[in-house]
Amino acid sequence: MQLDARSITKRYPGVVALDGVDLTLAGGEVHAIAGENGAGKSTLMGVLSGSVRPDAGTLTIDGVAAGFASPRDARERGVRMIHQELSLVPELTVAENIFLGVEPARSGVVDRAGQRIRTEEVLARLRQTHLDPDARVASLPLAARQMTEIARAVAQRASLLIMDEPTAILSRAEIDALFAVIDELRAAGTAIAYITHRLDEIERVADRVTVLRDGRVIESRARDAFPRDDIVRAMVGRELASGYPAAKSAPGNVVLRLSNVSAGPVHDVSLTLRSGEIVGVVGLAGSGRTELAHAMYGHARLVSGTMSLDEKPFQPRRPRDAIAAGIGLLPEDRKGQGLILSAAVRVNASLASLGGIVVDRERERAAVSTWRDALGIRTPSIEQPVRLLSGGNQQKVVLARWMLTHSRILLFDEPTRGIDVGAKAEIYALMRELTAKGAAILMISSDLGEALEMSDRIVVMRNQTVTHQLSSAEATQERVARLILGEAA
Amino acid sequence: MNTRRLTEFALLGATAVEAAVFAAIAPAFFTIANALNIALAIAVTGILAVGMTAVILTGGIDLSVGSVVALAGVCAALVAGKSTLIAIVVALLIGVATGALNGTLIAFFKVPAFVTTLAMLTIARGLAFIISSGRSIGNLPDSFGALGRSSLAGIPTPVIVMAVVMFAGAFVLNRTVFGRHVYATGGNPDAAWLAGIDTRRVTWLVYALNGLLVGLAGVTLASRLGAGVPNSGLQYELDVIAAVVVGGTSLTGGRGTIGGTASGAIFIGVLTNGLNLANIDPYVQKIALGVVIVGAVVADQLSRRRG
Numbered sequence: 001m002q003l004d005a006r007s008i009t010k011r012y013p014g015v016v017a018l019d020g021v022d023l024t025l026a027g028g029e030v031h032a033i034a035g036e037n038g039a040g041k042s043t044l045m046g047v048l049s050g051s052v053r054p055d056a057g058t059l060t061i062d063g064v065a066a067g068f069a070s071p072r073d074a075r076e077r078g079v080r081m082i083h084q085e086l087s088l089v090p091e092l093t094v095a096e097n098i099f100l101g102v103e104p105a106r107s108g109v110v111d112r113a114g115q116r117i118r119t120e121e122v123l124a125r126l127r128q129t130h131l132d133p134d135a136r137v138a139s140l141p142l143a144a145r146q147m148t149e150i151a152r153a154v155a156q157r158a159s160l161l162i163m164d165e166p167t168a169i170l171s172r173a174e175i176d177a178l179f180a181v182i183d184e185l186r187a188a189g190t191a192i193a194y195i196t197h198r199l200d201e202i203e204r205v206a207d208r209v210t211v212l213r214d215g216r217v218i219e220s221r222a223r224d225a226f227p228r229d230d231i232v233r234a235m236v237g238r239e240l241a242s243g244y245p246a247a248k249s250a251p252g253n254v255v256l257r258l259s260n261v262s263a264g265p266v267h268d269v270s271l272t273l274r275s276g277e278i279v280g281v282v283g284l285a286g287s288g289r290t291e292l293a294h295a296m297y298g299h300a301r302l303v304s305g306t307m308s309l310d311e312k313p314f315q316p317r318r319p320r321d322a323i324a325a326g327i328g329l330l331p332e333d334r335k336g337q338g339l340i341l342s343a344a345v346r347v348n349a350s351l352a353s354l355g356g357i358v359v360d361r362e363r364e365r366a367a368v369s370t371w372r373d374a375l376g377i378r379t380p381s382i383e384q385p386v387r388l389l390s391g392g393n394q395q396k397v398v399l400a401r402w403m404l405t406h407s408r409i410l411l412f413d414e415p416t417r418g419i420d421v422g423a424k425a426e427i428y429a430l431m432r433e434l435t436a437k438g439a440a441i442l443m444i445s446s447d448l449g450e451a452l453e454m455s456d457r458i459v460v461m462r463n464q465t466v467t468h469q470l471s472s473a474e475a476t477q478e479r480v481a482r483l484i485l486g487e488a489a
Numbered sequence: 490m491n492t493r494r495l496t497e498f499a500l501l502g503a504t505a506v507e508a509a510v511f512a513a514i515a516p517a518f519f520t521i522a523n524a525l526n527i528a529l530a531i532a533v534t535g536i537l538a539v540g541m542t543a544v545i546l547t548g549g550i551d552l553s554v555g556s557v558v559a560l561a562g563v564c565a566a567l568v569a570g571k572s573t574l575i576a577i578v579v580a581l582l583i584g585v586a587t588g589a590l591n592g593t594l595i596a597f598f599k600v601p602a603f604v605t606t607l608a609m610l611t612i613a614r615g616l617a618f619i620i621s622s623g624r625s626i627g628n629l630p631d632s633f634g635a636l637g638r639s640s641l642a643g644i645p646t647p648v649i650v651m652a653v654v655m656f657a658g659a660f661v662l663n664r665t666v667f668g669r670h671v672y673a674t675g676g677n678p679d680a681a682w683l684a685g686i687d688t689r690r691v692t693w694l695v696y697a698l699n700g701l702l703v704g705l706a707g708v709t710l711a712s713r714l715g716a717g718v719p720n721s722g723l724q725y726e727l728d729v730i731a732a733v734v735v736g737g738t739s740l741t742g743g744r745g746t747i748g749g750t751a752s753g754a755i756f757i758g759v760l761t762n763g764l765n766l767a768n769i770d771p772y773v774q775k776i777a778l779g780v781v782i783v784g785a786v787v788a789d790q791l792s793r794r795r796g
Contacts, residue, residue, distance in 0.1 A: 297683075319682060320685040324685075331680075336679060337680050338680055340743065341676070341677065342676050342744055343673070343676055343743070351685075357667075358664050359665060359666055361664075
């Protein structure tokens, strides 16, 4: 199949999200859609999958006009979106989810045997035979759920798959499996639109790359003819250095010390954090990285061991205690745990720093405005609901919260996940600035390049404990990757 | 902010239209005396609606308010002979105690608010009947009736009490750190907790303070009735929730204002009063009220989708 979008335009109050966009998605081709947050990728994918109605422009499938009235309409014509937030029913089994809404049935009674057989066929096609069709989706890891979602699209004969940052929640091995599936689908003639921020992935899977910026197509080329530097330049509209600020700072005193700490699932962790340094925590998803940060933040109950802050005993029993001690957490799940999406930028930023009984609105406004400017939060007003901001700007709002509390120990859990290149560089620069002023940063990252470039030390976690600690000189990409996987280095 | 204001303005506009229609139908409608009638009629629900708004903002609900109004009224009437002040204090204490109990179960034992307050609804009603032996407790001293029946500069005291409670409630929710924490707790409890807000304490306090207002409403109603009546306040919870919801507060928490709730209460008060004066069958009135509740929420949803 071939889907052609021509001159697609979509306006929202105050912004032109898409401005005359042309895009062709062809069967057997993986088409990467790249662009910074706010470039219009999500709106465009919404138009293609029927959830957003364009103000102008046409869609055709194999030359036949196809204006989608709803996502259901688009699905019936073979267009299917794999969402970042998955859309499975957790209490149903893999097979039931795959055939949800299109159950094979005889006179209204579900043909369970037939459903199971067809599920096995689809899973075999995707080389996912280890997935049990009768497993409840709630019991599966995220990667297996995503595979179920893809299997559903395949089973329902999708001829165009739209994948929105599918690797954001996956570990390295799971990403490899996903790419193998994408290769299968491509070979079978499926058209794939692949939205991503990650340049490595573009190089690995894409046949064609289209870069959006400010709602317009900046460039569209075959991937072989589109070097990495050119892609970055097209995305940000300016030359970028490596993206990582160079100077590393000199570590000072130990501010946080963990001795044989066990908390939640994490056990026997001994670790120090010095002022002025960035400690990178790496490991597979589920290796206990987030839980380690939660222990320091008083969000996971300490089972045994001791913590000290400035060499004095420290026992945070809840986040409030940690915040009072000068610790701030940037949660991994920005929307679920970081922000009150319906509330204004102002409210979200000042949430942890309001003291006294009555809010001093003048001071609040002034303080938040100062940090909006300092961090470059792009928003029409600090009264804007935070859900309307792009991912990078939302992350900066959470950062502003900890700037307002003057936190000197910052726990960053995947600080740049799902954030565009420009905002990433800004966050890196801010991290350096903070450490230069004596802050200590613990950075959990699944992006190995980022962890190695930014960190003064690397802490490797595996099976809920710290297995290795390396200086930045010892930490080569290959060595750390092996340690993460538990192979001898 | 803008959509909230929109709800309030839209409601006040709708109330004006409503009033114009009734003024044309029933000559008695558009008088100062009738305006005060309406205000008096919504006074008790108005007081309750302020607490209910805070409860719903946290993502909760309180179904027990009608029963606790009766319980607090009966207890106040029992001690009214000693002194009116003691009667008021007893009613407030009963309210706070039941509210704190609700709050403890909901915030610390994680019992769903719907279940907890449904249980309190039947328990408080049962207690009210037991304590009063199923009879109205009347023959109360005149001073006890003052809270409900006196007026100040022509304005009935319950209306003044309602206005004070509404202004105080709006101030607490809008201007104080506690109010901010109420919105945060309802908007995203996980994010609020990780930002250092003790969401359990906030939730508990909201139910306890709501209880205080329920006690106040209870003694106000008993004073107006001149008796502690065990089956008073029946289904008040529904009237109160209706006012809050029509006022644009979201049942999922985190969104709503006292201004909206006040507009909702006034809108419903004007509607009921006007339909009465226009001699509309009370059964038909019930249907009209139901249609209005759904209509207001649908209109609110539509305006939000566009915005």
